[in-house]
Amino acid sequence: MKYLDEFRDAHLVRACLDQLRAITTRPWTLMEVCGGQTHTIVRYRLDQLLPPQIRVIHGPGCPVCVTPMELIDAAIELAASPEVLLCSFGDMLRVPGTRGDLLGCKAKGGNVHIIYSPLDALQLAKAHPHKQVVGFAVGFETTAPAHALAVKEAARLGLTNYSLIVAHVLVPPALEAILSSPENQVQGFLAAGHVCTIMGYEMYEALARRYRVPIVVTGFEPVDLVEGLLLTIQQLEEGRYDVLNQYARSVRRMGNMNARALVEEVFEPTTRTWRGFGELPASGLALRPTYRDYDALVRFADRLAGLSEKSAVSTSMEQDCQSGLVLQGRLKPSDCPAFGTRCTPEHPLGAPMVSAEGACAAYYRYRSA
Amino acid sequence: MCLAIPGQIQAIHDTEPKMGTVAFGGVKKEVCLALIPEAQVGDYVLVHVGFAISRLDERAAQETLQMVRTLGDRDNRRSRDEIS
Amino acid sequence: MNQGFSQCPLPISPDETIRLAHGSGGRLTQRLIQHMFRPAFSNAFLDPLHDGAVLPSYEGRLAFTTDAYVVHPLFFPGGDIGSLAVYGTINDLAMCGAVPRFLSASFIIEEGLSFRTLHRVVTSMAEAAAKAGVHIVCGDTKVVDRGKGDELFIATSGLGSIPSGLDLGPHRIASGDRIVVSGDLGNHGMAVLSQREGLTFAGDLRSDSAPLHKVVQDLVKQGVGLHCLRDLTRGGLASALHELANGTRLQFCIDEPRIPVMEPIRGACELLGLDPLYVANEGRFVLLLPASEVDHAVAVLQQHEVSRHATEIGHVRLRDEDSHDPAVLLRTLVGTERILDMLSGEQLPRIC
Numbered sequence: 170m171k172y173l174d175e176f177r178d179a180h181l182v183r184a185c186l187d188q189l190r191a192i193t194t195r196p197w198t199l200m201e202v203c204g205g206q207t208h209t210i211v212r213y214r215l216d217q218l219l220p221p222q223i224r225v226i227h228g229p230g231c232p233v234c235v236t237p238m239e240l241i242d243a244a245i246e247l248a249a250s251p252e253v254l255l256c257s258f259g260d261m262l263r264v265p266g267t268r269g270d271l272l273g274c275k276a277k278g279g280n281v282h283i284i285y286s287p288l289d290a291l292q293l294a295k296a297h298p299h300k301q302v303v304g305f306a307v308g309f310e311t312t313a314p315a316h317a318l319a320v321k322e323a324a325r326l327g328l329t330n331y332s333l334i335v336a337h338v339l340v341p342p343a344l345e346a347i348l349s350s351p352e353n354q355v356q357g358f359l360a361a362g363h364v365c366t367i368m369g370y371e372m373y374e375a376l377a378r379r380y381r382v383p384i385v386v387t388g389f390e391p392v393d394l395v396e397g398l399l400l401t402i403q404q405l406e407e408g409r410y411d412v413l414n415q416y417a418r419s420v421r422r423m424g425n426m427n428a429r430a431l432v433e434e435v436f437e438p439t440t441r442t443w444r445g446f447g448e449l450p451a452s453g454l455a456l457r458p459t460y461r462d463y464d465a466l467v468r469f470a471d472r473l474a475g476l477s478e479k480s481a482v483s484t485s486m487e488q489d490c491q492s493g494l495v496l497q498g499r500l501k502p503s504d505c506p507a508f509g510t511r512c513t514p515e516h517p518l519g520a521p522m523v524s525a526e527g528a529c530a531a532y533y534r535y536r537s538a
Numbered sequence: 539m540c541l542a543i544p545g546q547i548q549a550i551h552d553t554e555p556k557m558g559t560v561a562f563g564g565v566k567k568e569v570c571l572a573l574i575p576e577a578q579v580g581d582y583v584l585v586h587v588g589f590a591i592s593r594l595d596e597r598a599a600q601e602t603l604q605m606v607r608t609l610g611d612r613d614n615r616r617s618r619d620e621i622s
Numbered sequence: 623m624n625q626g627f628s629q630c631p632l633p634i635s636p637d638e639t640i641r642l643a644h645g646s647g648g649r650l651t652q653r654l655i656q657h658m659f660r661p662a663f664s665n666a667f668l669d670p671l672h673d674g675a676v677l678p679s680y681e682g683r684l685a686f687t688t689d690a691y692v693v694h695p696l697f698f699p700g701g702d703i704g705s706l707a708v709y710g711t712i713n714d715l716a717m718c719g720a721v722p723r724f725l726s727a728s729f730i731i732e733e734g735l736s737f738r739t740l741h742r743v744v745t746s747m748a749e750a751a752a753k754a755g756v757h758i759v760c761g762d763t764k765v766v767d768r769g770k771g772d773e774l775f776i777a778t779s780g781l782g783s784i785p786s787g788l789d790l791g792p793h794r795i796a797s798g799d800r801i802v803v804s805g806d807l808g809n810h811g812m813a814v815l816s817q818r819e820g821l822t823f824a825g826d827l828r829s830d831s832a833p834l835h836k837v838v839q840d841l842v843k844q845g846v847g848l849h850c851l852r853d854l855t856r857g858g859l860a861s862a863l864h865e866l867a868n869g870t871r872l873q874f875c876i877d878e879p880r881i882p883v884m885e886p887i888r889g890a891c892e893l894l895g896l897d898p899l900y901v902a903n904e905g906r907f908v909l910l911l912p913a914s915e916v917d918h919a920v921a922v923l924q925q926h927e928v929s930r931h932a933t934e935i936g937h938v939r940l941r942d943e944d945s946h947d948p949a950v951l952l953r954t955l956v957g958t959e960r961i962l963d964m965l966s967g968e969q970l971p972r973i974c
Contacts, residue, residue, distance in 0.1 A: 170563040170889060172544035172582060172594055175603055179956045184609045204974055205540060214958035232974060258587070259970030272967075285821055285894070285971055286588025288570060308587075311540035312973065314573055315589045318555060325554075363540040366584060366592045389542075391956055396606055417598035419542075419584050425592060428573045514966035524974065535960045541973055543892045563889030565816070565825030585893075587973050 176390030185395035186218050189402060196222040197405050198354045199398065200498050202340060203361035204231035205389050207528050211535040213391050226498040227528040229343045230361050232308045233260045234496060234520040234527045235443040240336045241266030243466060243473050244305045248279035250472065254297060256282045256290035257305040263523045287319040294331040303465045306333045311363045313337045313454055314428035317435035320463050332465035335455055338441055340364050341372055342452035347497055348380045355498060357401040359387040362416035369424030373412045381410045388416040435460055444520055445493035490519030495528055502532040509533060542586035544594055547579050560585060636738035640731050645765030654763060658741060662748040667759035675759035677724055680783035685720035687711060688779040694772055696743065699813045700828030703776055704746035706904060709833045711780040712754050716835035717851040717907060719790040719842060720782030722754065727761040727778050732771035743774065754833045788842060792866050794849040795910045801874060801936040802909040802919055804929040806882040807859055811901035812890045821971065826886045832905030837926040846919045850910040854903040857965055860950065862908055864964050867949035875951045876936030895972035900965050910938065
């Protein structure tokens with residue numbers, strides 16, 4: 170497939186790695202922000218091929234891992250009501266809230282539909298006028314425009330049976346949180362190519378200057394990853410901290426202006442609690458007042474009342490879990506005492522072991538011999 | 539965090555919102571083109587959750603690959619030099 | 623000869639639907655058997671409609687297997703639940719080296735299924751059985767309340783005879799064996815998925831559902847030395863290799879670039895974030911055999927349409943007993959090695 174196969178070429182991967190070995194003189198710690206990049210690194214075991222001085226730690230870029238349990242609980246609560254069709258991406262179904270996950274809710278008779286696109290949920294709303302269709306809007310900046318457009322479409326069509334649980338999160342505040350932490354070890358970032366496809370990378374320029382860290386916007390195929398690492402290490406070795414764009418085939422400096430305008434029109438920044446991080450100001454998206462009618466948490470406020478107190482009671486599942494440290498790049502999944510023993514994809518202690526993109530699950534699934 | 543896959547636009551439909559048929563290595567799917575209204579039939583686009591989010595720039599892709607190939611050539615030259 | 627609806631002597635209208643009474647053993651059950659199942663499956667062993675079929679004996683050992691078929695939608699590109707229920711059971715027998723002889727078929731029907739649909743399925747089963755040279759000799763029908771089943775479930779059991787002297791099975795796999803796969807992977811699973819509500823995609827996706835006993839018989843006839851055969855069904859290649867390696871001291875090593883996956887399947891898997899090594903097949907199998915037999919086996923396989931993409935993908939070696947050496951190892955496109963794990967739960971389409 171064009172634009173995939175060329176970037177999976179083993180010779181090119183080796184060429185980049187040879188160069189990386191040639192220029193690396195000191196230990197460096199880098200973070201790849203996005204779970205998709207984590208997936209590629211461990212799926213191809215690129216980590217085995219890196220010079221020993223380079224440590225790559227995995228960032229918080231797994232939207233389902235950072236979605237707070239309260240919102241999962243809300244989705245489960247709504248899916249259990251007979252008049253609701255809850256639409257979710259497949260990723261979210263196994264992630265536990267305080268009282269189980271959406272797959273379990275489905276098994277007990279909850280109306281959970283797996284959708285591929287937010288527009289599929291609109292189709293369901295049109296096809297089932299007597300049901301309330303609720304979309305579980307998870308994802309980073311990449312996915313937000315799709316939900317923004319779905320809400321605008323619902324408004325245009327006058328659909329009164331469509332709403333969203335908005336769980337969108339934003340990358341820059343999380344990077345800022347990592348960089349400003351006194352325990353931060355990250356010296357350079359591979360920024361998430363698909364988030365930057367929408368948002369561009371202008372906003373990283375100030376961050377790179379302020380914290381003196383090189384940031385390289387990077388794609389998702391093996392050649393992309395190793396080239397992204399090379400461009401970051403080159404800068405570190407030379408004492409530079411620029412923002413570079415490895416993923417130029419998709420990413421423009423200002424991103425996709427149409428998509429940004431759409432997000433701007435429908436959503437506004439809000440404080441969000443990140444699972445594993447805690448509360449981060451202006452790190453999430455919420456529907457603007459004009460579109461508040463499409464907010465499922467408002468529409469079903471009565472039904473969801475009292476849920477937050479229940480969710481606040483932390484469960485034994487989270488107590489043992491060190492996913493917060495993993496998501497902040499302070500703990501390697503395989504260094505967690507529970508990894509692969511008490512915590513496996515069948516019996517996860519926390520979200521990163523559940524999600525296909527979660528660092529723990531990726532480590533577990535693709536562990537080397 | 540975001541699975542996005544390159545595909546080629548086969549047809550653009552006159553719908554609201556703008557949709558098109560995109561081919562991904564032999565399978566075709568209806569994709570929303572509203573985020574890249576300038577897209578043309580034949581363009582390669584990156585698709586995430588059923589939405590085309592960017593037009594892929596062939597020249598930029600070639601430049602990326604060329605840069606890496608140059609590294610490989612340089613290494614080959616070096617090893618040839620070492621042998622001779 | 624099969625009798626279609628057009629020749630049906632009693633007024634069963636194709637627009638009629640199955641009712642609970644069709645499973646109660648009374649007049650409606652009889653009508654269903656006499657006008658649907660018996661004409662379609664008719665053979666000397668079934669026709670007496672006795673409590674059990676009385677079968678001839680065969681020389682050599684017997685192979686016996688059973689399987690249940692649950693698929694939604696019932697009809698998908700390249701097949702349907704009926705032919706699947708015949709071929710799936712035939713394939714299980716074929717993997718034992720057996721010549722499939724007789725099948726049983728039980729139908730669990732959800733109230734409200736149309737006769738037209740049931741007839742299509744039954745006809746497809748009869749055609750599949752005739753094509754494969756097996757007889758459906760006994761069966762049963764039950765009807766469940768509406769909402770208690772997904773239109774139609776079918777369970778088939780199969781009996782086959784193993785030529786004397788032939789011994790195939792996991793016990794014969796040895797270190798040094800090669801791993802050959804009979805064709806390209808992932809077709810059935812993706813063809814079915816492409817029809818699911820909300821995922822629909824168009825393209826050259828067809829289930830690979832097909833009987834494998836003829837190619838197996840040809841391998842045996844041509845004198846190819848085989849150790850073990852395993853058909854790749856749900857869970858795909860990865861799961862089949864795990865089933866074979868688990869509990870043994872053997873390690874299966876496969877080479878990612880050599881595993882055949884066709885472009886449409888790759889495209890669909892990329893799009894939905896699925897791994898074709900875990901996607902279901904219904905007409906593919908994996909062969910374990912000595913290295914010296916590989917060329918011969920691949921040559922024979924490639925002469926059959928069902929296995930024309932057959933190719934060697936890896937080898938078997940001894941596991942290091944002291945360490946946690948994995949059962950199945952994958953050499954990636956970039957030359958690194960990693961575990962190919964068992965699936966944890968169903969593969970779900972993902973966006974991340």
